[in-house]
Amino acid sequence: MNCPYCHRPAQFLTSLDYYGRDFGTNVYVCIPCGASVGTHRRSKRPLGTMANAELRGLRKQAHYLFDPLWRNKLMGRKAAYKILRKMMGLSKEQAHIGMFNKGQCLVLIEILSKYWNTHQIQQTTQKEIRTMFKSENHKKQTDLILDLLGEKPFDQVDDTFYRSFAYVAGAVNKFNEIKETLSLDGIDLDQLYEEMGRFSSSEKAMIRFAIQCFNGRLDDITLPQVMHSLDSENSNVIKEAIGIRY
Numbered sequence: 267m268n269c270p271y272c273h274r275p276a277q278f279l280t281s282l283d284y285y286g287r288d289f290g291t292n293v294y295v296c297i298p299c300g301a302s303v304g305t306h307r308r309s310k311r312p313l314g315t316m317a318n319a320e321l322r323g324l325r326k327q328a329h330y331l332f333d334p335l336w337r338n339k340l341m342g343r344k345a346a347y348k349i350l351r352k353m354m355g356l357s358k359e360q361a362h363i364g365m366f367n368k369g370q371c372l373v374l375i376e377i378l379s380k381y382w383n384t385h386q387i388q389q390t391t392q393k394e395i396r397t398m399f400k401s402e403n404h405k406k407q408t409d410l411i412l413d414l415l416g417e418k419p420f421d422q423v424d425d426t427f428y429r430s431f432a433y434v435a436g437a438v439n440k441f442n443e444i445k446e447t448l449s450l451d452g453i454d455l456d457q458l459y460e461e462m463g464r465f466s467s468s469e470k471a472m473i474r475f476a477i478q479c480f481n482g483r484l485d486d487i488t489l490p491q492v493m494h495s496l497d498s499e500n501s502n503v504i505k506e507a508i509g510i511r512y
């Protein structure tokens with residue numbers, strides 16, 4: 267085998283000779299270029315083409331993004347490699363990351379990074395909606411409240427105070443009644459307490475707990491007091507809110 271960088275014949279060494287440790291494999295090496303490729307076990311059959319440090323790093327990154335497709339059972343291994351062939355326009359023999367050049371690695375890394383970005387966000391979003399919200403309306407009201415407070419939607423907001431407040435207040439389903447009390451400056455508590463006067467006792471308990479999530483010093487409603495007046499759905503909301511806030 268010749269080195270693809272300087273085209274001189276590569277040396278064939280055992281892993282023990284090259285690395286000083288026996289990995290049960292052999293290695294083709296070009297010492298001047300630092301290029302190498304391992305073999306299948308102790309055979310002479312290379313795992314791919316020789317690569318320098320940069321290319322080895324890129325191949326590792328490509329594997330890191332590609333392998334979870336089949337390792338995490340999102341699809342079978344065969345299906346994953348079929349997609350790889352189609353995406354990269356390669357034959358069965360060519361579709362091995364160990365044979366990729368720098369440009370191919372970069373293309374694959376870009377495609378898979380995009381894929382994982384959207385895929386993971388979708389997964390979290392769906393999971394959060396499923397496990398955390400009573401209904402689509404609860405989610406909608408939570409996001410409307412966050413919007414008035416100048417925050418991003420629930421899935422993206424980092425501030426745990428606003429996040430937990432909006433989540434609990436949204437569950438009360440009284441956005442139209444409380445929207446005047448919310449602004450970019452925060453929550454107008456006097457006005458909110460006044461508005462709350464017209465709410466049922468469980469709605470009041472929820473709002474008071476929401477305020478406490480926002481600022482622990484502002485209200486002193488205890489957990490038993492809140493839970494006492496709530497049905498199981500809203501009790502779950504409170505439990506989730508505690509998870510968000512504390």
Ligand SMILES: [Zn+2]
Nearest residue numbers: 269272296299
């Ligand atoms: Zn070389």
